[in-house]
Amino acid sequence: MSEGSDALSTAVVGGSGFTGGELLRLLAGHPGFEIVQATSRSYDRKTVGSVHPNLRELDLRFTDPAELESVDVLFAATPHGVSMERIDEFFDAADTVVDLSADFRLNTAEAYEEWYDGHDAPEYLDRAVYALPELTREQLPGADLIASGGCNATATILGLKPLVDAGLLAADDRVVVDVKVGSSEGGAGGGAASSHPERSGVVRPYAPTGHRHEAEIETFLGLDVAFTAHAVDMVRGASATGHVFPEPVSKGDLWSAYREAYEEEPFVRLVAGGSGVYRYPEPKAVAGTNHAEVGFELDPGNGRVVTFSAIDNMMKGSAGQAVHAANVAFGFEETAGLEFGGLHPVGSP
Amino acid sequence: MSEGSDALSTAVVGGSGFTGGELLRLLAGHPGFEIVQATSRSYDRKTVGSVHPNLRELDLRFTDPAELESVDVLFAATPHGVSMERIDEFFDAADTVVDLSADFRLNTAEAYEEWYDGHDAPEYLDRAVYALPELTREQLPGADLIASGGCNATATILGLKPLVDAGLLAADDRVVVDVKVGSSEGGAGGGAASSHPERSGVVRPYAPTGHRHEAEIETFLGLDVAFTAHAVDMVRGASATGHVFPEPVSKGDLWSAYREAYEEEPFVRLVAGGSGVYRYPEPKAVAGTNHAEVGFELDPGNGRVVTFSAIDNMMKGSAGQAVHAANVAFGFEETAGLEFGGLHPVGSP
Amino acid sequence: MSEGSDALSTAVVGGSGFTGGELLRLLAGHPGFEIVQATSRSYDRKTVGSVHPNLRELDLRFTDPAELESVDVLFAATPHGVSMERIDEFFDAADTVVDLSADFRLNTAEAYEEWYDGHDAPEYLDRAVYALPELTREQLPGADLIASGGCNATATILGLKPLVDAGLLAADDRVVVDVKVGSSEGGAGGGAASSHPERSGVVRPYAPTGHRHEAEIETFLGLDVAFTAHAVDMVRGASATGHVFPEPVSKGDLWSAYREAYEEEPFVRLVAGGSGVYRYPEPKAVAGTNHAEVGFELDPGNGRVVTFSAIDNMMKGSAGQAVHAANVAFGFEETAGLEFGGLHPVGSP
Amino acid sequence: MSEGSDALSTAVVGGSGFTGGELLRLLAGHPGFEIVQATSRSYDRKTVGSVHPNLRELDLRFTDPAELESVDVLFAATPHGVSMERIDEFFDAADTVVDLSADFRLNTAEAYEEWYDGHDAPEYLDRAVYALPELTREQLPGADLIASGGCNATATILGLKPLVDAGLLAADDRVVVDVKVGSSEGGAGGGAASSHPERSGVVRPYAPTGHRHEAEIETFLGLDVAFTAHAVDMVRGASATGHVFPEPVSKGDLWSAYREAYEEEPFVRLVAGGSGVYRYPEPKAVAGTNHAEVGFELDPGNGRVVTFSAIDNMMKGSAGQAVHAANVAFGFEETAGLEFGGLHPVGSP
Incomplete structure (x- = not known):
């Protein structure tokens, strides 16, 4: 203590x-x-x-x-x-x-x-101030009621925000977000669907439509998203894949947009291509940390940009984000208490 | 033998x-x-x-x-x-x-x-006759070169075909397909990304754009799809979630379309709602079998239909489909050799 | 049906x-x-x-x-x-x-x-007739109350029985049995310890001493065993490793004892060495089947024989064994209804 | 850096x-x-x-x-x-x-x-100085060639050392150690047996006899152990269960022996009974940390003491132990760089 x-x-x-x-x-x-x-x-x-x-x-x-x-x-x-x-x-x-x-x-x-x-x-x-510091940092100092953003909303917003900020996505553009989440999202209570025999190895649609986080996303990102979540076999983690169809853009445009959005952010890193096993954002790479990985890929044949974002739902998607917000609110170092950088390799995570 | x-x-x-x-x-x-x-x-x-x-x-x-x-x-x-x-x-x-x-x-x-x-x-x-019997059954008898359909293509096609057949999707409609696949798709060879420490607990985008199965899907379903695959932690299984934006439809229209497409099919079952843990298609429910589960959900707020399909990539996505096709080609009972109905509970699967 | x-x-x-x-x-x-x-x-x-x-x-x-x-x-x-x-x-x-x-x-x-x-x-x-057909086959025909043997007891007994039958183990010899079991042993009910977040990736001692199956083992094998069970991350499966210290024996003696015990058994196969990945008994190799794999290794430096046995706790350890016993009791083919031979690869299993 | x-x-x-x-x-x-x-x-x-x-x-x-x-x-x-x-x-x-x-x-x-x-x-x-600081702390200051102890040996030694120190185990007592290890022990290289499809969900005997770590254990603990290792489905972790048959002891004797051995140790904690899910040592509880959990249970019916120890094989079983040893050798704070206390819940881990 x-x-x-x-x-x-x-x-x-x-x-x-x-x-x-x-x-x-x-x-x-x-x-x-x-x-x-x-x-x-x-x-x-x-x-x-x-x-x-x-x-x-x-x-x-x-x-x-x-x-x-x-x-x-x-x-x-x-x-x-x-x-x-x-x-x-x-x-x-x-x-x-x-x-x-x-x-x-x-x-x-x-x-x-x-x-x-x-x-x-x-x-x-x-x-109340909605706390997703990358979005609402300036409203946090002095706030006395802080509402920490939801895990799926956080993953979704972080992946799409650079496109919105750069004017590449309009409010009425069609956006699909397909999210994969770990079992810790269900909390410690559990139930039949959360028991190990039933939850191991799943790809299980849940809240396939009408997920409540759509409300947060629309409110704070200013974008309607068609959102679907799947339970997959990990404990910690949320991964959001966005499928968007903007006006024609180049990869350079995308890099500019994402760099502009996040180059000063202590907890967001861009991962888009490169070599090795970990070429795109994935929850394993941020397990236990307050980091978000964000990336994208261009699909010219389909006029599509695919966006990826990965967080630890317990951290950047919940407790870590709350502490980050409190750090901003109280004027502490933003990364105070959130320095752990994660492990490799890590299992579930 | x-x-x-x-x-x-x-x-x-x-x-x-x-x-x-x-x-x-x-x-x-x-x-x-x-x-x-x-x-x-x-x-x-x-x-x-x-x-x-x-x-x-x-x-x-x-x-x-x-x-x-x-x-x-x-x-x-x-x-x-x-x-x-x-x-x-x-x-x-x-x-x-x-x-x-x-x-x-x-x-x-x-x-x-x-x-x-x-x-x-x-x-x-x-x-060569492309073998996805639900699509090409009539061309198989007498064929001497049978090309068994790919796993991701099979999952995708089975999920969307009823909408195409019912005239609910036009060739130029925007369709997103987000697929989650097990590690057996990588084959027995493996590599660093397939090793247990690196592959456990992943949600890893792979071939995020330009997946070769898009070609099969376009050729045999007559539909351009914006396709993205993710590796998740299971061994057997492919799950395809389609996000489509057709003209306004009712749930009854969807049931009609899917029943019409599959009610005679020995290996396709419709799973769309109901009670219990297994309310939508999922790979665990078909692990080890040649069955495909297909289902859907309506998202009126977003003008969207979400389609789900789940197969065992080794079976309906590969060896099972090949045997099914051979059964049709040689006039055997369609289900011969493919009677195994699966297990519950099952892990990875 | x-x-x-x-x-x-x-x-x-x-x-x-x-x-x-x-x-x-x-x-x-x-x-x-x-x-x-x-x-x-x-x-x-x-x-x-x-x-x-x-x-x-x-x-x-x-x-x-x-x-x-x-x-x-x-x-x-x-x-x-x-x-x-x-x-x-x-x-x-x-x-x-x-x-x-x-x-x-x-x-x-x-x-x-x-x-x-x-x-x-x-x-x-x-x-009541205790039903572990490899042990009590002759008492089953005509029995009207059949008590199917427990999963951990079955795995343990099958691994050690050949040594007892061959006179290599005496009633007062010290025998350690270290068992690893899957989550389906806990049943569909579950609880906090069975929830996916808490049960994933575990090696968790449970009932480290005084496990009730010791009673079955002592009664039907005629041997006191010092038994400890661990929960590990699989859904189906029980693996029992026996550590015994008999009078000096050769590998040939062991092969003779195990062959003698099981060469006529339809559901027991010996796996002890050889090449490839699957050189000893393991639950993955029998998942979904009524088979037991049994094997051993000699440790001359420690005067020890290590025995291995692996079953699917839901099958040979429970429902499969009950059906097998009923087959014997009613004079059906012993393997009737139990023909499924398993999958490769299989995940959890 | x-x-x-x-x-x-x-x-x-x-x-x-x-x-x-x-x-x-x-x-x-x-x-x-x-x-x-x-x-x-x-x-x-x-x-x-x-x-x-x-x-x-x-x-x-x-x-x-x-x-x-x-x-x-x-x-x-x-x-x-x-x-x-x-x-x-x-x-x-x-x-x-x-x-x-x-x-x-x-x-x-x-x-x-x-x-x-x-x-x-x-x-x-x-x-060279063998580095398992709980055993060889005094030899480390000034050492210029430090040989960090092996993971399975470390887990085994930490579990049994208090019994040896307390005179409860003699050099010729029969001791069985049954170890369960994660896939990271195999290293980044991998091979068929380490591929995700083959390694998921396993309980696989490996090096069932003659494991090289027996040499370390005998040398530094002064005890012959009959050692067997099993691969199980986790990425990080080694869990060693010792089965020993000492002269009659009480639970109080055991608590005294273990407290005496470890009460001053910064990285060893005793976990033996209590309430909740985590009542005995398990690798999940120490994943990512340099901690070892050590515990025991008494089995009076069999004249047995069962010992448990759990470490993260990458940390206390390898890199963490090396840094700990270097801290001692160079006079740094023993816990410097090793403060991370782990996560809950954690998957594989």
Whole structure:
């Protein structure tokens, strides 16, 4: 656990889930935050390490989520719907709330009516800043309600944003996004479909249409996308392949657009061609890290640009992005606590 | 090995590869064929079972591919380029040749110039019948050169054909096909990218544009498709997701189109919704079998139909399809030798 | 579903579990049995194919387990404890009961006190025949209560039995058995430890000591074994490695012992050395089949013989063994319904 | 790459292999070393990141291994036999050599005759210090030839050492060690058995007897072990299960022995029982880290103690251990560069 008089006192609500565990790992290694509470209804009083074996050295026990301590920052890693119910309570306990669920990502109550089951605390929606720092960096400093972007939305947006910024894609252009995701997206709960015998080796369409992340993508990228997700056999990772049909472009145009978008970004790297095994973005190359790999290929015969982006859904798609956003919000070094660069080789990852 | 005076004497050239092994497995259990030779340069004189452990009971040794025996039927499971070189030799040895490579799938020497490195025996191209029985069943009886359809092409064509047949897709409609394939597509040879440490847990774009199977798809489906393939972590399987934007259709229209296309087909089943874990086509559900699962979903918000198809690339995508085609060609029961219905649960598969 | 006036009418109780699904698959392809009922509390009235996607063509719906039909044979694939509670009811409905649980494997109520939580119907224990046909074939014809052997016990017993039969192992010799098992052993229910994120890529000791199958092994092999099981990343399969320290033996002695034990066995094959990738028994080589592979290696430096055995825990370790036993009991061909020889390559398996 | 005038200039010979890549990752993040050269015959002049995608940010290209630069420290991550051939050359270039191969682990030329194919530079054997810091920490300061311990030997020794130290195991006690290893042990080269289709889902006995690591174990633990290794489906990891039959002991005795051995060790943690999924050592819990998990279970019925140990074979079993040893040798903080604590959940790992 990070120590020091200047560190912000920090709570993680929902600490026994996969995302909560990632938050605890990152915050424990971060000089700017000091974890003072991690809550879990199911594992109340158990050590954090009994649930997250990588944190066995962490001297911390889960506490009842009903009794929040007073802190500088509260990270909420709870299922959809919990944060909107408890948001007043969160702000009673903390000055700043970083929410990792979908509860404050969209701007309007109407959007929650359309895509979710409505919203319990719509008065907070204006106050929340959507956190995908590559997109909303300038709105983060000073924000006190941060809504960390969703994993599939993040992968999709990062892959397509350079084309939009460069004027190569118009709002009504037809865009297909085909996403492949790992089993950690389903969370620690599981169910029959998540059991190892049923989930091993799959290519399984899920939410083949109408995925809720379409709403985030449309709102923040300004683009309608025809989105389909498939479960594949990995634990961590989301890979988004975009199929777009812009006006004729050259490979040079694409390189310019992507370099322009990301050359200053600490967590985005361009991977498009080259030699060896890893010539395009893939989740294995970023497993465990907050990096996103983004790339593209030109298909002149079909008038198509194929875009690729790969993230670790638990990191750049969730806990890592939340910490990155908090770093920006509090003026810390952007990469603080997020320095791990990944492994090679790595399995699932 | 099947016995009986009426069985056709049969050779498998390239018997130590994955596809050759599948052929040997299927033919050994088929009443209409009697295996008299299996060739392998690398494993000359070794037992078939020393390479393919599921065939340890088969009393057969590989022989040198240079010395072909005289047979009724020769199945060639050799790498691209070998069959076109040896096709005269094959016909010296056999009355009928069933080729599993890409060497005789396309119709013209020009197509081979465009998509491959040209063709050594273009005079055979007219004679060859492309074998995807759901498409070309009527041309197969009596054919003496059968070119078994490619795995990714088969998955793609089966998913989209009902829309084309029903007039819901026009030749110039924009169609995206995003395919996920298992490691057995790479064959027994392997290389760094196929090694277990590098191949486990991947979502890896490969041949992101310009995949050669586009040629088959365009030729036999009459449709340009923007095709991209990804390697994922399974051994057997190909899953093709089509994203198409037809004129407005209802779910009933789609059911009609797909039922019309496949209700008589012994190896195609429609899977589109329902309850439980397996609501859409997936490779696990057909692993080891010659079945294809085909399905769809309607995305009214985006004016899109998403199509799904799943096959075992070694079976319906290769050896199974070749045997199915031979069954039709020789007038055997279509399902002869292809009765295995698969397992549940199954891992990779 | 098999038809024919001579087939035995058959029920499967517990048909929606993994083992029940395997039974339904095998019986549906078996000429001697006709499935008339498959029960499932959770999936009452659902089609069998909605749970077991490999059986989508089977025209059968689950029924309530409380309402058993009158049949010739009832296969019970229920969790431990159910069969002993319902055994009277089972015999009211059926002439012959084949039980796949542990409820009737041991001989005495005392053994159930020691290893389980006692027994509800000890009066049936004498009547039950333990079914591991390689061991108890002669007791099976005419048996009306058949207790199919457990997966880990089967793998262990098959590996060591030749040494016992040949007098190379005495009852008090020290024997270590280290078993590796797939996730299907945990059944369809699952839990946190069985979820894909937690179960992928594991080598996880479970029941490191005191595994209940020790009781079966001691009872039927006449040998105390120090048994430890590990969960590893496969779906189907159990692999048992025995470490034994007999009086000095030669490799020839071992070959004699193993050949003597198994040369007539239709489902056991010896694999001990040779060339290629598959030189020792491994679960991949028998996945989906009722085969067991058995082998050994000599370690003269340590005075040790290492024995290997590999089975598909769902087949030779459960449903396949039950059908094999029923074949013997009813005088069918021993391999009836169990002809499938497996695939190569196969993933998980 | 670490910078700073006080850092030791460092070369990695064999930098494109898996172990070499791990070394480069660790050294690049280590304040005490500055990488000045990484050699690779196959990838000469390619960027390190083109082979190891986690190191894409590293500004370094491979160079020809024939042209060694003058450095303070040279780490050799080459196949067995290379270091013994080039050792004079290594010392011409460097003051200190840390060798990760087996070339300098054993003490005598005779041992190399017995277990390997002899030795080319036996005059160096006395000079080399075997590096398993938990065992040989005191010999490391000032050593100029460090032979980093093997992965399977490390896992085995760490699991059994407390029993030996506590006098619970005598030199002639019978000890069985059954090891399960991941595919990265085979290195980046691969071959048919390492290809994804053949290696996925395996439980494959390899080197079932006569494994060369027996020599290390006997030499440094002073115990003969009957050792057998199995390949299982993970990429990183080695898990060693020891089956030992000591004089009667209590669980308290075992806890005392293990605590005594490891309570001061920064990289060893005891895991023996408790609640949750991770109750015993497993490779997933230490993937990517230099930690070893060690534990045990008592089997009174069989007079047995089962010991468990789990490491990441690339880290505590290779590169991490080498860096740890170098830290001790040069007086750095023992955990310098080795702080990463791992991920949860993690797949393969």
